[in-house]
Amino acid sequence: MSDVDKLFAEPLPKVSDFVFDHDVARVFPDMIKRSIPGYPTIVENIGVIAAHHAQPDTLIYDLGCSLGAATQSMRRHLRQDGCHIIAVDNAEAMVQRCREYLSAQDSMVEELVPATVVQGDILELELQPCSVVVLNFTLQFIAPELRLPVLQRIRQALLPGGILILSEKYRFEDPGTQHHLEQVHYAFKRANGYSDLEIAQKRSAIENVMLIDTQPAHLERLQQAGFSLAYPWFQCLNFGSIVAHA
Structure with missing residues (x-):
């Protein structure tokens, strides 16, 4: 169902800002597979962590779900009765494909946790009480000044014992660390078949769209949002994931 990524393989007269289009x-x-080191591990363990913390008869949110990889993982692992996943994305093209992927998953596996895919802006979404929320490489596409209010709304919606799983690309305050991890990330992309032209054009397309934070900044913001505990559970190069407890 997926094609090979050749979007930046030819020289572009003008590199436009990255959009989640068709x-x-x-x-x-x-x-994603060729760009984010550790991504399969993150996605699979989102399912494991969510299944460990999900509470029976509660909602689970996958906010900024894209094609629903985290939702599919949670459906594979969740065993609690009465859970329902709501997967939300603002891009119509992503929502359409996400529904196709989940439908295909339904046809292959019986008795999966039900999931509803909603097209909507998570900045305006009214969150219902829930036990798990996933932001899998989503917060970095939200304007920096709006990130704390989003996390505060999530914290308020989480039931006692609930968690947020937050995955992000990191930047590093130390210039040497930033430089070396960035260069190894480019090497990772080259090892996965991307040319220097593709890497450069993709970087130009996304640099004004995806504004990344340091890991300490994420942890401090989660504390400001009212989470009682937040800790990194995974990092591979300059990508990582955090669990935050209500």
Whole structure:
């Protein structure tokens, strides 16, 4: 169902800001697999962590779900009765494909946790009481000044014992650390078949769209939002994931 990512393979007269359109949706699984080190481990363990903390008869949110990889993982692992996943994305192309992927999963596996895919802006979404929320490489696409209010709303919606799973690309305050991890990330992309032209054009397309924070900044913001405990559970190069407890 996914094509090979060739979106930046030819020289572009002007590199436009990155958008999650139909072209991106078509190649997204390949793009993510070849661009984010550790991504399969993050996605699979989102399911494991969510299953460990999910409470029976509660909602679970996958906010900024893209094609629903985290939702599919949670459906594979969740065993609690009465749970329902709500997967939300603001990109129509992503929502359409996400529904197709979840439908295909339904046809292969019986008795999965039900999941509803909603097209909507998570900045305006009214969150219902829930036991798990996933932001899997989503917060970095939200304007920095709006990130704390989003996390505060999530914290307020979480039931006692609930968790947030937050995955992000990190930047590093130390210039040497930033430089070396960035260069190894480019090497990772080259090892996965991307050319220097593709790497450069993709970087230009996304640099004004994806504004990244340091890991300490994320942890401090989670504390400000009212979470009682937050800790990193995974990092691979400059990508990582955090669990925050209500």
